[in-house]
Amino acid sequence: MGQKRKITVKIYEHPIQLDIEAEDEELYRRAEKAVNEQLRLYANSFEKIGREVLLSIVAYEVMLDNLKTNDEIKRLEKEINSVLNREV
Numbered sequence: 001m002g003q004k005r006k007i008t009v010k011i012y013e014h015p016i017q018l019d020i021e022a023e024d025e026e027l028y029r030r031a032e033k034a035v036n037e038q039l040r041l042y043a044n045s046f047e048k049i050g051r052e053v054l055l056s057i058v059a060y061e062v063m064l065d066n067l068k069t070n071d072e073i074k075r076l077e078k079e080i081n082s083v084l085n086r087e088v
Contacts, residue, residue, distance in 0.1 A: 012039050012051055035062075 003022040008015050009032040020028055038058045042049070 011035055012055065 004019055005022040005025060006017065006019055007025060007028060008017050009028060010016070011032065018028065035058060038061070039054055042054045042057060046054070
């Protein structure tokens with residue numbers, strides 16, 4: 001394990017304090033930026049929707065993207081293993 005660092009990210013102006021590995025800070029900052037960009041996009045498109053609903057929509061989209069990515073990784077792993085097993 002590397003060096004620990006305390007950081008504060010802001011999601012929709014709400015500060016969240018985290019203890020992270022120092023080498024992961026850029027990833028956390030990119031995630032913070034991406035979530036806030038999505039929240040701004042939805043807030044501008046759906047002005048009458050409250051913050052909780054906007055956060056729920058973004059959380060749902062992130063999880064959906066995560067599941068799609070995991071499914072694609074599994075598919076590619078099967079394909080790679082299939083090719084490797086044929087070559088043996």
